[in-house]
Each structure stands twice: as C-alpha cells, then as structure tokens.
Amino acid sequence: MTVTADTSTMTMAGAINEALDEALSADPRVFLLGEDLADPAGGVSGVTSGLSTKHGRERVLDTPISEAAIAGAAIGAALEGRIPVAEIMIMDFITIALDQIVNIAAKARFMSSGRTGCPITVRTASFGGLGSGATHSQSLEAWFMHVPGIKVIVPSTPADAKGLLTACIFDPDPCLFLETVALYGARGEVPSGTHVVELGKADIKRPGRDVTIVCYGRAVIDALQAADQLAGEGIEAEVVDLRTLVPLDVETIMESIGRTRRAVMAHYAVEYAGAGAEIAAQISSKMFGRLDAPVRRVGARFRPIPSARELEAAVFPSTERIAAAARETARYFI
Amino acid sequence: MTVTADTSTMTMAGAINEALDEALSADPRVFLLGEDLADPAGGVSGVTSGLSTKHGRERVLDTPISEAAIAGAAIGAALEGRIPVAEIMIMDFITIALDQIVNIAAKARFMSSGRTGCPITVRTASFGGLGSGATHSQSLEAWFMHVPGIKVIVPSTPADAKGLLTACIFDPDPCLFLETVALYGARGEVPSGTHVVELGKADIKRPGRDVTIVCYGRAVIDALQAADQLAGEGIEAEVVDLRTLVPLDVETIMESIGRTRRAVMAHYAVEYAGAGAEIAAQISSKMFGRLDAPVRRVGARFRPIPSARELEAAVFPSTERIAAAARETARYFI
Amino acid sequence: MTTSTKAAPPGAEEVGRELYTKMTLAAACDERLRQGIARGEFAVTIWPSRGQEAIAAGLGAALRKDDRLVTTYRGLHDMICKGVPLKELIGEVLGRTAGASRGKGGTMHITCPEVGVMLTTGIVGAGVPVAVGLALAARQEGSDRVAAVCFGDGATNTGSFHEGMNLASTWQLPVIFVCQNNLFAEMTPIAETMHIDKVADRALAHAMPGYRIDGNDPEAVYQAVSEASERGRSGGGPTLLECVTFRFKGHYMGDPQRYMPPEQLSAAEAADPIPRYRHRLIGAGVLTADEAVELEQWSSRLVQEAIDEVLASPGPDPSELEVDFFADMKGIPA
Amino acid sequence: MTTSTKAAPPGAEEVGRELYTKMTLAAACDERLRQGIARGEFAVTIWPSRGQEAIAAGLGAALRKDDRLVTTYRGLHDMICKGVPLKELIGEVLGRTAGASRGKGGTMHITCPEVGVMLTTGIVGAGVPVAVGLALAARQEGSDRVAAVCFGDGATNTGSFHEGMNLASTWQLPVIFVCQNNLFAEMTPIAETMHIDKVADRALAHAMPGYRIDGNDPEAVYQAVSEASERGRSGGGPTLLECVTFRFKGHYMGDPQRYMPPEQLSAAEAADPIPRYRHRLIGAGVLTADEAVELEQWSSRLVQEAIDEVLASPGPDPSELEVDFFADMKGIPA
Numbered sequence A, B: 001m002t003v004t005a006d007t008s009t010m011t012m013a014g015a016i017n018e019a020l021d022e023a024l025s026a027d028p029r030v031f032l033l034g035e036d037l038a039d040p041a042g043g044v045s046g047v048t049s050g051l052s053t054k055h056g057r058e059r060v061l062d063t064p065i066s067e068a069a070i071a072g073a074a075i076g077a078a079l080e081g082r083i084p085v086a087e088i089m090i091m092d093f094i095t096i097a098l099d100q101i102v103n104i105a106a107k108a109r110f111m112s113s114g115r116t117g118c119p120i121t122v123r124t125a126s127f128g129g130l131g132s133g134a135t136h137s138q139s140l141e142a143w144f145m146h147v148p149g150i151k152v153i154v155p156s157t158p159a160d161a162k163g164l165l166t167a168c169i170f171d172p173d174p175c176l177f178l179e180t181v182a183l184y185g186a187r188g189e190v191p192s193g194t195h196v197v198e199l200g201k202a203d204i205k206r207p208g209r210d211v212t213i214v215c216y217g218r219a220v221i222d223a224l225q226a227a228d229q230l231a232g233e234g235i236e237a238e239v240v241d242l243r244t245l246v247p248l249d250v251e252t253i254m255e256s257i258g259r260t261r262r263a264v265m266a267h268y269a270v271e272y273a274g275a276g277a278e279i280a281a282q283i284s285s286k287m288f289g290r291l292d293a294p295v296r297r298v299g300a301r302f303r304p305i306p307s308a309r310e311l312e313a314a315v316f317p318s319t320e321r322i323a324a325a326a327r328e329t330a331r332y333f334i
Numbered sequence C, D: 001m002t003t004s005t006k007a008a009p010p011g012a013e014e015v016g017r018e019l020y021t022k023m024t025l026a027a028a029c030d031e032r033l034r035q036g037i038a039r040g041e042f043a044v045t046i047w048p049s050r051g052q053e054a055i056a057a058g059l060g061a062a063l064r065k066d067d068r069l070v071t072t073y074r075g076l077h078d079m080i081c082k083g084v085p086l087k088e089l090i091g092e093v094l095g096r097t098a099g100a101s102r103g104k105g106g107t108m109h110i111t112c113p114e115v116g117v118m119l120t121t122g123i124v125g126a127g128v129p130v131a132v133g134l135a136l137a138a139r140q141e142g143s144d145r146v147a148a149v150c151f152g153d154g155a156t157n158t159g160s161f162h163e164g165m166n167l168a169s170t171w172q173l174p175v176i177f178v179c180q181n182n183l184f185a186e187m188t189p190i191a192e193t194m195h196i197d198k199v200a201d202r203a204l205a206h207a208m209p210g211y212r213i214d215g216n217d218p219e220a221v222y223q224a225v226s227e228a229s230e231r232g233r234s235g236g237g238p239t240l241l242e243c244v245t246f247r248f249k250g251h252y253m254g255d256p257q258r259y260m261p262p263e264q265l266s267a268a269e270a271a272d273p274i275p276r277y278r279h280r281l282i283g284a285g286v287l288t289a290d291e292a293v294e295l296e297q298w299s300s301r302l303v304q305e306a307i308d309e310v311l312a313s314p315g316p317d318p319s320e321l322e323v324d325f326f327a328d329m330k331g332i333p334a
Ligand SMILES: Cc1ncc(C[n+]2csc(CCOP(=O)(O)OP(=O)(O)O)c2C)c(N)n1
Pocket: B035, B065, B067, B089, B093, B096, C074, C122, C123, C124, C125, C151, C152, C153, C154, C155, C156, C180, C182, C184, C185, C186, C251
C-alpha cells in the first residue's frame, strides 16, 4: 500500500537507507544498533551512511563485536516497547546471536502469553557471490522459517526492500530481514515517502502461462533473466517473488501453479533442507493430481561455499541452471 | 554389521553409555567433554555414569557452562586427530555452539582441501515432552541437514543408539548425534561388544504394503503403535526408520514407497521447514506419477512448545495424529 | 530523568521487617512447592532457591517497583521479593490458567511486567544481554530506573555474560549484575569450572566496579544494591555484585546431591540466612520471637491461599495455542 | 612430555636477523599483494597486516615449528613468520590450485598443518576456543608443544574469547593468547567498544597472567612469547599477551579510512616497526645498511617468485567440489 505515487531511481542500498531514515524520523522509539553503523563508516557496505549524522549517535549505536549482546540489547529494549533495528553484519555471524533470537525474541509473546511483545527487526546480509568463502557466504533463512515466532523477509528489488523493511520495523513481532549484498547496487524505481509492502504478499514479477518459477531474493533476478531467455524459446514462465517466507503467501503460489500446472523452486541457499523444500512439499501435496510435472528445485549445491570464483560459481544457482530447470519442467511429459 | 550375536536387554541410556564405554576402551584418542559428565553426577540424565570412574577424569572432562568453548575445544582436538565426543546437554543450547559447529567443524575438511579433518561427535538431546517449555524442548536437526559437512543421526531404539553412536565416534567427519530424553528409559535388546550400524542405512522397522510411514527418533515409536492400530483396521503400514538424515538412504525410502505408493512423513520437530519437508519434496518429485496419494506430513505444530502438559501434548505429534494421517493416506482416492 | 517514585528510604527497623518478611515468604513458597512435589500433589519440577533468600530480599527491597528484573529458573525467590503475585507465580509453576502466562511459559519463563519482571530464562547466561537492553530503554525514555539481572556463578562462564557486561560498561548503562554464587553449577563445584578466586573480579575485564558480599546477609545485599542503584541512576554505570550463598536442596527438587560433601552442606545449613537474620532482628529488638513466628505463619498462609486459588483455576485449554503467538496470524502456518 | 625439538636458543644477533628477515618478508608479501590488487592484476581483497609485522616475527621466531598457531583473515604475516610457504599462502589468496587449499578455502581460511597452522578464521573470536582444543590435544599426547592464537582488540569483546580464556585457565592448558591490538575494529576505534584501558586486564577475569607489551618491538614480543611458551610447556598454564600496534592500510585493501584521524595515522607511521628495528639493528652492528637493503630485495624476490609460480598453476577445476568434502560421499546430497 503505497501512499504516494512519486518515485525516484535508487539502488537497493539506498532504498534500505531511506527506509531506515524515514523510520527514524517517523517514530522516536526507533533506533539502530550494530557494528560500524555510525558515520563516517556508515556501515561496512555504506547502507547506514548519513543516519548517525542526521539522527544522532543515540539513535544509531555502534556496538562492540558481540553479536549475542547486540541481539540481547535489542530484545531488552523491545520488551520495553522500543523499536530496535539490529544489524548482524553478515548472516554467517548470526550463529552467534541465535540463542537470543530463537530462544528469547521468537518466543517472547507466546511464553508471556502476550504480556511482552518483541518488535525487533534483525537486518542481516548474505555475502554470497563475492568470493569470500565458506564462512561469509551462507543463506540461512530456512533455519528461521523452522522457528515458530519470527517473520522472515527477503527482498529482491529496491522498492520491495524499502516497503518490506518499513513493514518489518513497525511490525509488532520479530522480523528477520535478509539483504543480499550482490543486489545492493541494483537500481530501481522506489516510491518516495512512506512506503509499506504488506508482509505475506508474494509478488508476480512476471506473468506467464507455461511454468511458475517460485523464488525470492537474488534468485528472482536470475529467474527473470531465465524467463527472458525462455520466452525466446516459446516458453512463458511466471515469476513469483515470495518476498516473505513467514508469513507465506500460499494463495498466490497455488493460484499461479493452478494455472501453469508446473513449478520450479529457486533460491541461493543450499537446496537440501532449504526453504524450497518446504514450499515444494506444500506445492506437491496441495496440487496433488493437478501438476503436469514434478516440482524441480534449484539451490546451492550441498557444499561449503568455496572461495575461488570458478568454484563458487559452480556451487550457486545461475540464470542458466534456473532456465534449464524451467525448460525441463515446461517440456516434461509423463 | 554386528560382530557378535550376544545381546542383552537395556535402556537406551544404558546403550549409549555402553557405546561410550567401549569407544573409550577401544581407542585412547577418544575422550568425552561436557557439563556434569563426570561422576558422581555422570551426566544430568546419568548417561555417562561410571565412565569417569572407569576411564579417568582426563578422558571424561567436566566443563564450564561454555557451549561455544566445549565445541571449540572438541574441534581443536579433532584437528589434531583426537576423537572428541562433546555433549551439549539440551539441544536448545546448541544455538550457543553453532558458530563453532557450523562454521568450523562442518567446513574443516573442505576448506583445508583435506589437510585437516574434524572427527568430532556432538551428542545432544531433545527434552521435548517433559513440560520444560519452549527453550528446553526443541528438535533442531533440520538446521544441521541444511549445513553441508556434518552428518545427522537420530536413533529410536537402544540397539540403534549403540550402533549408530559407535559409527559416529569413529567416523572421520563431524556427526551430530541427537538423543531423545523421552526414550532414555525405553528398553530393548542390544548386541554386546562392538556393534556398529552403518550411517546412511534406513531400517524398515515394520513391513507393510499399504502405506509407508517415513520417520525417525521418537516418531518411530508412535508410528509403530499407529501401525498396530491400523492393522486392526486392515491397513498394513510399513515403518521406515531413517536413523540418519545425512547421509540419507534415498534408496530404501523410494523402494518402500514404490511398493506402497503412499507415504506419510513424521517427526517431533516442527513440521514447517523441518526434515520432513526435504524428504516429502524428494518423495513427491522422485515418485511423480507413481503416488496414489499426496505425501502427508506430521510434525510439531508451528508454535513455541508450551510448558503446561495439556498444551504441550496439543503441539507435538502423537500415535493418534500419525495413525490419522496414515489412514487418510491409505484411503485416499483421487 | 524522571524522579524516583519511591518514598524516602524507610528506617532501619522498617527495612529489617521488610527484608525478613520477604525472606520468609520466599522460603515458605519454596517449601510448600517442594512438599507438594514430594507428596505427588504437583507433577512438576522446580529448582529450589531455599538458602538464597537473603539476596532476593535485599535486592527486592532496595529496588523500586519500576526497576526491572531479569532472573532465572532458580529465581522464584527473586520474583516474590520483587512483588510478583504468588498466584501468578505458583499458577505458572503448576501450569494453570491462573499463571503469569496461563501455563504457556512454565517455571523457567515467567514474566510480570507490572512489577518489572521482564524476563526469566532457562538458558544460563541468556538474560544478561537482555538486561542491558532494558537499561538502554530506560536511558532512551529518560527514566532513572535501573535493570537488575540475577544469575549463578556458573553463568559467569558463558560468553553471553561477558558480552553483556562489556556492552553495559561501554555504554555506562544502569545495570546491576547480581551473581548469586551458590558455589555449584548443577552437580559441578565452582573450582572445576573457573580458576579465579572471586567472581567479582570478572568485573575487572570490563572496568566495572565489582564487589563480593555476604549473600546470606540481607542487609549487606540491600546496602550493596542500594549503592549500585544510586550509581546507575546517576549515570555512574553498571555494577557487578557477587553475593556468596548456598542452595540447600541441590540443583533440582529431588536432586540426591551425591556430589555434595556432607560437611559443606551441613556447614551451609548451619549458616542458614533465615534463622540467622531472625536472631539478629530479635537481638536488635526489631522483632519479637512471637512476631517472627506470626510472620512465618502468615507467609505459609499466603502461599496456601495462592495454591488454593491456582488449583481452583482451570487447566489451560488448547485454544490458548491460537492466541498470543503472532499479533497477526495471517499466512502463519497452522 | 616429549622434549623440545628446537636447538638451543640462538644468540642475540641471530635472533635479530631472524626477526628482521621475517618482518621484511611479511611486509614484502603484503605490499606486493596490495600493489597487484591496486593495479587490477588480482581481483581479490586482503586485510593488510602492514604495520603489525613485529608481532608476527616475534611470535614466529619464539615458537617451535611443532607449536600450533590459529590466526585470522589479517594473519598472513603470522603465517609467513610461522613458516607457511609463500606459494601456498599466495596461491590461496589468489584462488589457484597452488594454494594451501587449492582455492577452496580462500584468504580467510588457510591451513598448513606441516608448520602448525591448524586454522584461520574469518569469524572474529572463533579461533580462540579452537586453540584451547589444540592445547588439550598436546597435553593428551604428552607433547610439550604450545598453541598460540592471534586475534584483534575487537575480538576480546566476543563471548568466544572469554569462554576460551576461561576454559584454558581452568584446565591450565599451554595456550598463548596473542591480542594484536591495532586500536581499531573495522571502522570503529577501541574506546567505543570497551571501557577498559588495557586489554591485558581481561586476563584478570580468568586468573591468567596478562601482559601489555610494545607490539612494534619484535624483541619485546619474542621475549614475552618465549616466557609464555616456557610457562605453557612446563605446565604453568595460559598467558594473555596484548601487543599494541597499528594497521597502516585500514581494515581492508582499499579502505578509504575516513574514520581515521590523520594525526593518529601519521604518528603511527612515524613509529613504523620495520625502519625502527632496522635502525636499531644497524646501530647495534647486527646488520649493515647494505645487508638490510639486500634482505629487503631478497624478500621481494621470494614473493615475486611465489607469485609467478602461483600464476603458472591452473585455476581450480569444478571437480574439486567432488573431493575432500566428506571422507565417504555415500548418501550425501549432490
Ligand atoms: C546455556 C546453558 N547450558 C546449560 C544449561 C543447563 N543448566 C541448567 S542450570 C545449570 C547450572 C547453572 O549454574 P549457575 O549459573 O551457578 O546457577 P545455579 O543453578 O547454581 O543457580 C546448567 C548447566 C542451561 N540451562 N543453559
């Protein structure tokens, strides 16, 4: 629900910065905390650039390298009704904050029977694709899907990033907001002023009748390119960008596949026991007897992410692998 | 491959104790570390009882409450070729050791291109079903399935517990061995002397022709009871105990379902994005066109585990829920 | 800073009565629950605080009602002395709808924001960083309230403890770190898990004032907490208080304490803080022997009344699972 | 305990030459890599150690070959001084098959067990507990080797650091904790992330000897490490060494260092340990000015030769992904 029609072109990093800036302006309870967030650094990737200068260092807090304490401090403040946005710089480091996020934040409202909520947003980023190796390249969103009590959001465009992050910040429940560094520089039209994208609404990024590619995050970009390629071959792929994994927009997924009768699931996380496993399992059972092809999955291969570029590329999905899966699915005959 | 035919009746806790005892006797490189392991405590559930008295406190090390350091110390020793068996008392606490397990142990052989291995075994236990509440009742094995580089093992019987744990300890790669406290007291015949169950071999715990219940851990017990009930209704359920989730015995699963053409997936972990999602997705796509019913899943409901017994019981699977799913699956007609 | 809502400090006599009253109430509750469990009246477990009441009383009396508290599974005494209604507390222990969280949380997860109890954790050390966030919120709101967090000696071996201590010190937040050093962590004596003589010295790693005090002397605790609160309220930052005490009943209700040297236990029991303080108050003419007996009877009566109310309240209905989970359940798995 | 395999300590002159040689070699490698990156010759990044060579040289010269080392992404200097062949090291940085892990690990994950480098971590603080395990293995094997672990000032704010320190102290293991305090963690100066004056004081929390030394004086480091090793080898337990230094080139290659006060940088550069030590050796007659120049040229030549060899080695082939993952690939997802 965009409340203004004005847009401007900006990068995804810029859109995230704008969402944070506007949230800080809109509500005095909002504050940011994390490593190197304040100016002049403005975040290791510059995403929070300018915010401490504008809103003050009491609103944009630099922290020690203490991921458990970053999460814990955010949680404590949230229990008091503050609105913290915590940054865990790289998703691989979230392992260190996991007890706090999983065992306290996700369970706070339930365990207190509603006496405390925990409206934190944890921003983190997948650094895959930069050749940083196995401990700086993981996409672990499936872990959080498996933990009842936290929402899981992965934007693929600057506009969605702004709208979804704004929704997360003001959501009364904990949200994990996963950014993709490889997309920080991607540009797009972004609504100016308050822009909220409702959590739990998938977005059909490209309509098509032959096969549905269900995807999120970086895989959306590949899926759109794959769809372009396939169009040249006479295959019209529909690209459904989930945007949020919890809540999940089952209706939109099933409605699309009800039309195409064929589905491919794609993400950059490891395929095995990834988000796509849940979604493929749901598609297969909900659409039982109505599919014209098995659901194919495309994800990272079951390997630690290697550092050398040739090897890294061989592990991650790609436009080609997604196109191949969609082609096989579209052309599958029993 | 049991190397002796003698057996004796013992509890699962006893079988685990025996596996540890025999491993300590068999190889001087084996040692245990964890909280309260040594006598007189012998572990909070008594599982390591007697081992420090027999093998000495240099082989059975009590540690501070430092899960990251327990895992780290085990890893460091393993890099040197020692064979550590680390205990993380309750699985919910493994969040604290996750950076070490996921980012070091699971990746050590790959990242060093084989120059160091990391033969650790991490024993941990799910305490679900004891009314301990949301932070002492989780089953998080799906997280580890999603991390390439660590094996994931969940026994359901005393004999399997002994044989699988022995295999884990002497496996050259890291293993997560998940025990179930609710099963510690369950008794069964256990082979005496060295007993190894090969990792990656599912076990058909009950044959049947009408529907396959794929399960592991505590759900196996319920599935067997459900199968008994269903037999009275004329439905013959086959119960496939996976025993290990990585490696996964895809052949046995598919062979069984190839015969029954109907499958139910059951586990005590949360259903959403759980181990069963991966397995159901694989079944659905590998058996596409050969299933007579959609794959049904039974797991914990998507809630933090409540403490009060009535509520806890309403969240976890049960014989009844598994029987109902198997019944519906067996009686499904398109 | 808002000004204190608390009246001028009561005179020594009043404080003495308050401390003693709190101690007897905490002890009466602990004893009655243990009695009920031993008799088979209640099918639950508790982690008895008997022996540690002087700390809870000193802390509860020195803190303002709006000051915050985070405590642990062993913290029923802390909660009682901070003002959690007995009915809510016992109701949660017994898993009834009268409980603080209607049975969803359980003993390890009690929350009562009305009296400042914002979180109770079952995971050792986990509450420490959260208390830092509570104090941060106080500063952000311009309140001079402080946040106290209770934990054991064993908890000071966790990474969470140190991360939280460091952050509180770096940000000079009004946190009172209250270590209830009962010389054991589960079955393991303190000397096996740390090399230092005094837990208070751990403050040195964070340039924080740290004091070791007699945790069996409620007035010493009252005094130390009052000073630490004053320091915190006036911007002087956090304090670590090591209160040396003992737990008489072992780790959990029913613990056979095989690990406990009998002389150590009997020496500790001989220094039981309750008769010791009673004796002191009678000697000082603050209380007569009759009044002391009356107070104890009054405490037992209050506890029994609460138990009666709790048992009269219904057990939780499964419909509890449908509320107080996410604020908005749309798209959330069932 | 096995006895030392190292010859009698060399005389002061020999030590001086060894230290200076190590320093120049580490600096030459760092410089050449930065040059190559700046020129676009190598499409990688590094975290330059330029400025911190005195620590690596003192450490590498004082340790025995069989002593173990764990270091970080910024530890190329540490590895060079411990004896990692330049070809393996540079090969891994550049992602070629000549690399220590054939390109699978990357700069942040270099292992070279032959010279005792058992692990390099990209996750701050993560190496600390692992070093404890290395030392534990040494004790178990009856070896008197020690384990050193390098990390930054920022790492001492992590929970892993404290858990590892405590465990090493409790078990009195031969670990040397080497903090390379360069006064910054990424873009954040030390005063913003800790309240203490001296990192060395963190040892007080664990009853461990802790010393602050001039990390720009290789002889001071050599001396301190020699003493700490002696203590460790003879059963005297662990030591924390805070070596104060500076990193001249910012956090990563190309870091614009906007956060860096120019006076601080120029004062640090004026105290560059390499010219300072050269001057001292020449003054003491250990080295002539010509010899110093020759040494530097020799270092640059060695580095260039290694680069040539590395670039002549092939890039890794995707078949690398099929080896050195699990020892047994049966049942492992593709
Ligand atoms: C992180 C974590 N590890 C282990 C446990 C299991 N456990 C529960 S209580 C306890 C001992 C805690 O000792 P201490 O901190 O001294 O507190 P006390 O019980 O003595 O009050 C342990 C190890 C836990 N709950 N959390």
